[in-house]
Amino acid sequence: MTTCDADVLVAGGGPGGLAAALCARRQGLSVIVAEPRPDPIDKACGEGLMPGGVAELAALGVNPAGMALAGIAYVGQRHRAEARFTGPPGQGVRRTTLQAALTEQAKAQGAQWVARRISDVEQDRCGVAAAGIRARWLIGAD
Secondary structure, eight states: OOOOSEEEEEEOOSHHHHHHHHHHHHTTOOEEEEOOSOSSOOOSOOOEEOHHHHHHHHHTTOOOOOEEEOEEEEEOSSOEEEEEOSSSOEEEOOHHHHHHHHHHHHHHTTOEEEOOOOOOEEEETTEEEETTEEEEEEEEOO
16 A cells, blocks of 8 residues: 555635635545735635535634625626625625635644645556655645
8 A cells, every 4th residue: 555645635725715624624534725926816706705614614613804795796898796695794804805714724623735736647456646746635625
């Protein structure tokens, strides 16, 4: 049997990959996050969390700074659709703030980092090998 560097290799250190890393750590699995870009990754997306997302982050021990959102609106040139949340609020959060909070919690929970891009993946009956790392499982989150 081949020795693994980690149970789980997460390809991508954005919010989805970091949430997956935290879930794996909660199950007692060792985790390596492979992300070639420096933290935090700034791009225009994900500037708000729905109430369910806020609750899921809280369950992972993540509470990023932001503003409460009472609802959501979609606005077009001639149309508008909006709704208020009936339960707990959502939260407006800069993506960089969210990623920094997730990164801090993942590192505090023992996830390891490598500044590598995952491209070629080799799979065998014991797991995967990618970017010089062996793991039992690979999560593609990029």
